[in-house]
Amino acid sequence: MSAKIRLYVEHPLGAGQSVPLDRGQAHYLFGVMRMTVGGQVKLFNGTDGEWLADVAQAGKRAGVLTCVEQTKPLQMPPDLWLLFAPIKKARTDFIVEKAAEMGAARILPVQTDFTNSERIRQDRLQAHAIEAAEQCGGTYVPQVDDLQKLSRLLDDWPEGRQLMFCDEAEVGNALQLIAQGGASRPRAEAERPPMGADGRCPAYRPGKETQPGSWAILIGPEGGFSEAERKRLHALPYSHVVSLGPRILRADTAAVAAMTLWQQTLGDW
Amino acid sequence: MSAKIRLYVEHPLGAGQSVPLDRGQAHYLFGVMRMTVGGQVKLFNGTDGEWLADVAQAGKRAGVLTCVEQTKPLQMPPDLWLLFAPIKKARTDFIVEKAAEMGAARILPVQTDFTNSERIRQDRLQAHAIEAAEQCGGTYVPQVDDLQKLSRLLDDWPEGRQLMFCDEAEVGNALQLIAQGGASRPRAEAERPPMGADGRCPAYRPGKETQPGSWAILIGPEGGFSEAERKRLHALPYSHVVSLGPRILRADTAAVAAMTLWQQTLGDW
Numbered sequence: 153m154s155a156k157i158r159l160y161v162e163h164p165l166g167a168g169q170s171v172p173l174d175r176g177q178a179h180y181l182f183g184v185m186r187m188t189v190g191g192q193v194k195l196f197n198g199t200d201g202e203w204l205a206d207v208a209q210a211g212k213r214a215g216v217l218t219c220v221e222q223t224k225p226l227q228m229p230p231d232l233w234l235l236f237a238p239i240k241k242a243r244t245d246f247i248v249e250k251a252a253e254m255g256a257a258r259i260l261p262v263q264t265d266f267t268n269s270e271r272i273r274q275d276r277l278q279a280h281a282i283e284a285a286e287q288c289g290g291t292y293v294p295q296v297d298d299l300q301k302l303s304r305l306l307d308d309w310p311e312g313r314q315l316m317f318c319d320e321a322e323v324g325n326a327l328q329l330i331a332q333g334g335a336s337r338p339r340a341e342a343e344r345p346p347m348g349a350d351g352r353c354p355a356y357r358p359g360k361e362t363q364p365g366s367w368a369i370l371i372g373p374e375g376g377f378s379e380a381e382r383k384r385l386h387a388l389p390y391s392h393v394v395s396l397g398p399r400i401l402r403a404d405t406a407a408v409a410a411m412t413l414w415q416q417t418l419g420d421w
Numbered sequence: 422m423s424a425k426i427r428l429y430v431e432h433p434l435g436a437g438q439s440v441p442l443d444r445g446q447a448h449y450l451f452g453v454m455r456m457t458v459g460g461q462v463k464l465f466n467g468t469d470g471e472w473l474a475d476v477a478q479a480g481k482r483a484g485v486l487t488c489v490e491q492t493k494p495l496q497m498p499p500d501l502w503l504l505f506a507p508i509k510k511a512r513t514d515f516i517v518e519k520a521a522e523m524g525a526a527r528i529l530p531v532q533t534d535f536t537n538s539e540r541i542r543q544d545r546l547q548a549h550a551i552e553a554a555e556q557c558g559g560t561y562v563p564q565v566d567d568l569q570k571l572s573r574l575l576d577d578w579p580e581g582r583q584l585m586f587c588d589e590a591e592v593g594n595a596l597q598l599i600a601q602g603g604a605s606r607p608r609a610e611a612e613r614p615p616m617g618a619d620g621r622c623p624a625y626r627p628g629k630e631t632q633p634g635s636w637a638i639l640i641g642p643e644g645g646f647s648e649a650e651r652k653r654l655h656a657l658p659y660s661h662v663v664s665l666g667p668r669i670l671r672a673d674t675a676a677v678a679a680m681t682l683w684q685q686t687l688g689d690w
Contacts, residue, residue, distance in 0.1 A: 227667065246515075253674050255666065288668045397524065397690040398496065399557045405522050405677060412681035421666040 155192035155204055157185060158286045160293060165200040165219050170208070173215040182210045194223060196291045201226040227291050229255035230419045231366045233313075236260075236407055237267040237373035238299065243404045244269075247371075248277045248296060250404070252284035254411040255420060256294050260368075262302040266375035274298045302370075306384065313366040315391040318410050320376050320400060364418035369410045371403050424461040424473055426454060427555045429562060434469040434488050439477070442484040451479045463492060465560045470495040496560050498524035499688045500635045502582075505529075505676055506536040506642035507568065512673045513538075516640075517546045517565060519673070521553035523680040524689060525563050529637075531571040535644035543567045571639075575653065582635040584660045587679050589645050589669060633687035638679045640672050 159181075163171045173181065181187045191207045195217065202224035205217040234256040238244045244261075251259050259281065261272050277296045285293045309315075370385070377385065385391050396409050415421040428450075432440045442450065450456045460476045464486065471493035474486040503525040507513045513530075520528050528550065530541050547565045554562045578584075639654070646654065654660055665678050684690040 250674055253668060253670055254678070255668055288670065290668050395690075397684055397688075399522060399524055399559050401522055401557065405519055408674060408677040409523070409681040412678040413685060415666055416682060416685075419666075421664070 155194045157181070157187075157193045158202070158289070159193055159195055160282045160286055161195050161197050163197060165195055165197055165203045165222075167219060167221065169203075169219040171195060171205060171217045171219065173217065175213050178211060178213055178215040181207070182215060183212065192220075193217065195219065196224075196285070198291070198293045199226060202291050224289075224291055229257045229290075229292055229294070230364055230415075232256050232364075232411070232414060232419065233258045233260055233368035234371070234407065234411065235262050235302070235305070235368055236371040236403060237262055237264045237302075238269045238272050239374055239403050243402070244272070245277070245280050246404045247407045248280045249284040250408050251411065252281040252290065252294050253288045254408065255290070255415060256411065257292075258295050258297070260297045260305070261299045262305060262370075263299055264302050264373050265378035265381055267373045269299070272299045302381070303384075306388070309388075309390070310366070313368055313390065315385075315388065316367060316369045316410065316414060317385050317391045317393050318369065318371055318396055318406055319382065319385070319393050320372055320396075320406075367414065367418065369407075369414060371407045371410060374403060424463045426450070426456075426462045427471070427558070428462055428464050429551045429555055430464050430466050432466060434464055434466055434472045434491075436488060436490065438472075438488040440464060440474060440486045440488065442486065444482050447480060447482055447484040450476070451484060452481065461489075462486065464488065465493075465554070467560070467562045468495060471560050493560055498526045498559075498561055498563070499633055499684075501525050501633075501680070501683060501688065502527045502529055502637035503640070503676065503680065504531050504571070504574070504637055505640040505672060506531055506533045506571075507538040507541050508643055508672050512671070513541070514546070514549050515673045516676045517549045518553040519677050520680065521550040521559065521563050522557045523677065524559070524684060525680065526561075527564050527566070529566045529574065530568045531574060531639075532568055533571050533642050534647035534650055536642045538568070541568045571650070572653075575657070578657075578659070579635070582637055582659065584654075584657065585636060585638045585679065585683060586654050586660045586662050587638065587640055587665055587675055588651065588654070588662050589641055589665075589675075636683065636687070638676075638683060640676045640679060643672060 159177060161171055161177070165171065181193065187193070187207055187210065189207050189210050193205055193207070194202050195205050196202045201222050203219045204221050204223050205219050207215065208218045209216040232255070234251045236247050238261050248259055259277070261277070274296060281296050282293050386393060394410070394413070396406055401409060428446060430440055430442075430446070434440065450462065456462070456476055456479065458476050458479050462474055462476070463471050464474050465471045470491050472488045473490050473492050474488050476484065477487045478485040501524070503520045505516050507530050517528055528546070530546070543565060550565050551562050655662060663679070663682070665675055670678060
């Protein structure tokens, strides 16, 4: 029987390596899942790939696993950050879970002019990212940052990182164009994917031989961006404005949709 | 002040048309939102576009609105069905909400060999689709079908409808290719979008002048498809197998990602 359970551990992994379990993991494996000595799980720690491991000691509050063999190499996601303004709890959890599944390298909750929340539970969101990586077969866990002001992040923006800015106000433009021109409307600049300036679709380049470089996706809050924010974001030399279709998407939907477009066009899909 | 509340009503809409409210809507508008006579809301019914309406009568259990002017024409989504195998309640609700936001024309819950659920609450899911349309600014509400067997649906498959089949087993293939070839791996057939056989990216055709025709997207259950199902789905002349990247996506994530790819490539984005 192949090992179905995947666990993230903060411990080096390698052939013959002993890995102690913390109390929660021991309870889950031996209490909830009823595993016993000789059972097998898969482990990953974000740096050493995925390893098959045997249960060597099983107790109620502790346990030890022994690494047998590597089952996957470390697969780093592309250098993609997801910036989003926290919303209601369940949808914020969802965005973090989805970002980890979709292959974001780092998750940055940001405070915008219209963001309601003053604080987030960084530890809880990080746990969500770990659980998503355990579920989705990933060998990497994106770091979840603490909440920071978008304006300050832009002040110290890292050189060379491109920004895909999902401006919901562009949706309105798309709507008007549809109303005016129907299906044969000219595609507005903002509707085009920000990549492939040569007119070819990068997704069709054999093997995507070019590296996408460093990117970030910014998803706005439910109330949208303020006029000052939009003005600044549009003026940034590294920002690429995209529209996500003619309907208004909730922030959690927009996050998944934007990451799909990016992964399909520039990423590892 | 512009009307921010959007309501779906099952009533004809037109200039000067009176629209009675049901008890739940009256309670929401006048009890919860504290609207009074003269207040304004936006209405849509799935066929007559969106209308601005004045509150003409406001009571605790009833009310009447009067249509003033059309604010949006009817915007039909592309002819895209979403087929999915129901999963846990919250994630099933989520899939229906997202399908409505993303512009599916019809939502069909299907029973597969590995689907756990025997029944769904069709009325509750339809209500979710309506609420999503109210929120996302759409003028169309996708119909949610009752649960049916995938095999029977395929037996009576409508002529000319293409099927985008998201086969999670293809994820394994993609993973192997990555492990073998790194970033410069040859793109497997299954990784290419199913459209654009001419080698061009349809998303770049000016105005998408060609109609996408009739399509359906099929998202598998959490346990995946059975071997018999996969064999049948791969052999269908109208099926197009796609992979959704190297990580395993939960069914709800896969639904949003697959609809994004379809809308961007063939749909109304």
